[in-house]
Amino acid sequence: MSDNVKPIPLIIDCDPGQDDAIALMLAMASPGELDLLGVSAVAGNVPLALTEANARSIRDVAGRPEIPVYAGCPRPMVKVLETAEYVHGKSGIDGANLPQPSRPVEQAHAVDWLIDILRRAETPITLATLGPLTNVAMAIVMAPDIVENISELVLMGGALSLGNITPSAEFNIYSDPHAAHIIFESGLKLTMIGLDVTHQARANPARLEAIRAIGNPASNSVAGMLDFYGAQYIATFGEGAPLHDPCVIAYIIRPDLFTGQDMRVDIEIGSPLTIGRTVCDLHDRAGRPANTHVVETIDSDGFFDLLNESLTRLPGIN
Ligand code: BDR
Ligand code: CA
Numbered sequence: 001m002s003d004n005v006k007p008i009p010l011i012i013d014c015d016p017g018q019d020d021a022i023a024l025m026l027a028m029a030s031p032g033e034l035d036l037l038g039v040s041a042v043a044g045n046v047p048l049a050l051t052e053a054n055a056r057s058i059r060d061v062a063g064r065p066e067i068p069v070y071a072g073c074p075r076p077m078v079k080v081l082e083t084a085e086y087v088h089g090k091s092g093i094d095g096a097n098l099p100q101p102s103r104p105v106e107q108a109h110a111v112d113w114l115i116d117i118l119r120r121a122e123t124p125i126t127l128a129t130l131g132p133l134t135n136v137a138m139a140i141v142m143a144p145d146i147v148e149n150i151s152e153l154v155l156m157g158g159a160l161s162l163g164n165i166t167p168s169a170e171f172n173i174y175s176d177p178h179a180a181h182i183i184f185e186s187g188l189k190l191t192m193i194g195l196d197v198t199h200q201a202r203a204n205p206a207r208l209e210a211i212r213a214i215g216n217p218a219s220n221s222v223a224g225m226l227d228f229y230g231a232q233y234i235a236t237f238g239e240g241a242p243l244h245d246p247c248v249i250a251y252i253i254r255p256d257l258f259t260g261q262d263m264r265v266d267i268e269i270g271s272p273l274t275i276g277r278t279v280c281d282l283h284d285r286a287g288r289p290a291n292t293h294v295v296e297t298i299d300s301d302g303f304f305d306l307l308n309e310s311l312t313r314l315p316g317i318n
Helices: 018-028 048-061 110-120 134-142 144-149 171-175 177-184 205-214 217-237 246-253 300-313
Strands: 008-014 034-041 069-071 125-129 150-156 190-193 258-263 265-267 278-280 292-298
Touching (some): 008 018, 018 048, 018 217, 018 246, 018 300, 034 048, 034 246, 048 069, 048 217, 110 134, 134 144, 144 150, 190 246, 205 300, 246 292, 246 300
Parallel strands (some): 150 190
Antiparallel strands (some): 258 292
């Protein structure tokens, strides 16, 4: 990046989760490209008490203890919380082998902080959402004016084709479809990175060994997480853990690695069979205005080069 390009002001909302953790490391290792203003945690892969603590452990291993972490909503808006320990392990980041976090969570509720920082922003802020959309939707319900100060929301969620938690739905959207409905109706500039894309970014054995070979504490932690998390995926989806959430951060840093197209996307919130489905109007059958840039392809080698370069920069905690 050239010297006169300013880092993009960014907030990450997440539910770590091994792939969220790797996304946080990628962002925290990229201060030239991203001005990471803070991290908000939400319940999702595991309960909130674990997701927020995991985010704090990650900022330690990334050598960025100054980045504030806020705890947000402990459950979805309407549905009951359905966590995914069968994928992520009891802690959410099994395999990471990290010590307890060095600093406490911030006192403010994440939703209050989101409203406050967005209202005070002198330049619009980019939001990266890596988990259920509860925190951001709640903030928009409470303070609709904040939409003006969000330059773009890039989300990991949904799919044009396959589902993972059900045959038709992806985990983040399925977990809180009512929050997702609010976001997709909000008028925000939205970019959706769904399973069709993230399943192209797989840590196959050669890529995993390249990460392990970096050999610093952060990359050791990533390799350990991918060993654990990859094993859960291989049984259902074939070789190599898909790096869902890091694709969002990579897109914000290097959009040239991705292609996609604008279309209408609506969220199914009624049908028990397909709840949480992102209904993508690829061929404009409904004639409704596009509300989402749907990403379709990733240069996966370019993505892993970016990730490995970033991990090499991290100092770690040893
Ligand atoms: C998404 O759900 C979680 O399992 C991952 O962290 C990712 O955000 C993939 O469907
Ligand atoms: Ca996630």
